[in-house]
Amino acid sequence: MRNSASNAPAEIQAGLEPEDPMDSDSEYFASYGDPGVHRLMIADHARTDAYRRAIEAVVEPGMRVLDVGTGTGILALFAARAGAEVWAVDESSILGVARELAEANGLASRVHFLRDRVESVKLPHQVDLLVSEWMGFFALAECMFRSVYVARDRHLGPDGRMMPSDVQLFLAPIEDSQLHVERGVGLWQRPVHGLDFSPLMEHELHNLITSAVDLPQSSLLSPGEMLLELDCRTSSTADFFFESEVGFTIERPGTLHGFGGWFDVGLGSDVRLATSPFVPQTHWRQSFFPIRPLAVYEGDEVRVQLRATPKEHGDRRLPIYFMDLWIDREGDEVHRAFYSHEGSFE
């Protein structure tokens, strides 16, 4: 094993030192332990631009704003640029970069960067607006709303506003042979280089993986229906681990390969950030809940009950979803099934 520093010519090593004071090199580098995540979020134009528009519409000079999980600080900088006094909280070392970006943009005097968990942070005043981009895949992954709600209950003034102000989850029945093979259980239906791999399909059906995909609009067997709506000002963390039922009427005959899921959030002042198949793609894409494929016909009534449950041990990024599925045809129940899905959004 080599020492990295000893490999670099001396004049180049000198260039490796950050020019601006930061907490420390090692902390800065550690912040890139999840590489590309800030890049991904900032490069997501629909996301970042929706927040920019909402912040510019809502924030007035002198307003007090709390940004929970500020990352590179981009939302805090939007708010500061609109005239607010901002408290920007993040426990990650990325905060050193956020500070530097505030300085580069002449906004450092209006942003208080607090490197801490938002659960521990103390603010001198209640705030008028709590801004946060806390949504994971299918909104719930990451469970960051827990921290946001703690911050809301401690720091938001009685007339304070939340951004996002509401969350809506949608579901739709999907026919998509390619997704069925690539993300469902279809790969195992056919011989694999002359070998029978169908036992793998049976195993997979016991613990299906929910993954992030790009759902073509043409794959929908009926329009999406709203599964859940939460008011971010009044709902509690428990409301996110929902149990909700939704029904669809199949619009054309086909094969039901699973369900597509997406979300919408209201950001205030009529700005919504949507992740449906009907709007330009975001980095969240859509979620695909595969099932054992099933022939369906025009007019079939499909009912789904979906329950979201945090994993018992550890990984808060991936909720478990339980799905009950019923299909009624001309008034009779012709199919009923139960599935368990783990979220995986690589």
Add this chain to the structure above:
Amino acid sequence: MRNSASNAPAEIQAGLEPEDPMDSDSEYFASYGDPGVHRLMIADHARTDAYRRAIEAVVEPGMRVLDVGTGTGILALFAARAGAEVWAVDESSILGVARELAEANGLASRVHFLRDRVESVKLPHQVDLLVSEWMGFFALAECMFRSVYVARDRHLGPDGRMMPSDVQLFLAPIEDSQLHVERGVGLWQRPVHGLDFSPLMEHELHNLITSAVDLPQSSLLSPGEMLLELDCRTSSTADFFFESEVGFTIERPGTLHGFGGWFDVGLGSDVRLATSPFVPQTHWRQSFFPIRPLAVYEGDEVRVQLRATPKEHGDRRLPIYFMDLWIDREGDEVHRAFYSHEGSFE
């Protein structure tokens, strides 16, 4: 928090029990902790078919074969189908599935499944052929060759063969504005919704991320050159942490955004498995090593020294690469730079 079993109707719960004996449900499910990985590998047609062809060409009835890291057992099944007696080793619980697949294909009597680390396993005989699909991104990620080489030194007979038999690494200079923005440092060169984010570029340049990408052939500023070649029969683990230099002559004027990397392995009997931009895509794709962009001209001589080093602490999946770069123009050195890259292959 709900108990999953209690949510399912009783008759459906019964259906959740695996039909075939396995080590245990929990172990089976644990094997899906890295979801989709077996699916990804098996669905990679170029990969799986190259192994199938090589195994069918090399394996003769009665041959003894060791499969290191057998996963779902697909390579072991190819060898068994060709008449070999196979020892298939994996420490993952996926081995229960592999056993089931061997039974489904009538090959269970020819495959000995050993759930163990290959470093601990005992075999009754030396083997004639060691098969393994150990390659990570840019071949080196995962460092699984370490285990393969231990198995080789302990279990391969004096005239035994290795599959793969050799590994070649390639590098090429790349111009690609889209990659530069999406995976290089280009995102920060332009204002971000009216904010100056260029300090992030300076930070990123201190610790660049090597990622898996699809390199268009048109992005190459000169053909690829071989950086490293290893004989899998005779090389040692230390040989994988190489320090190697390669030179290119730029064929057209452009902007050098970084270097593309890929690998080739020989599988025996003239079958090669290649991951270059010139052959159909594999799940390994190509690797992109970004740099600070640089104008280059036809005839420029570009030299790169690349060193691969394991991370000191822990994560064996991501080697660190150090790159020295020189550019000579009409006999003069016009540029010299040093970069450090961490591998990230999400």
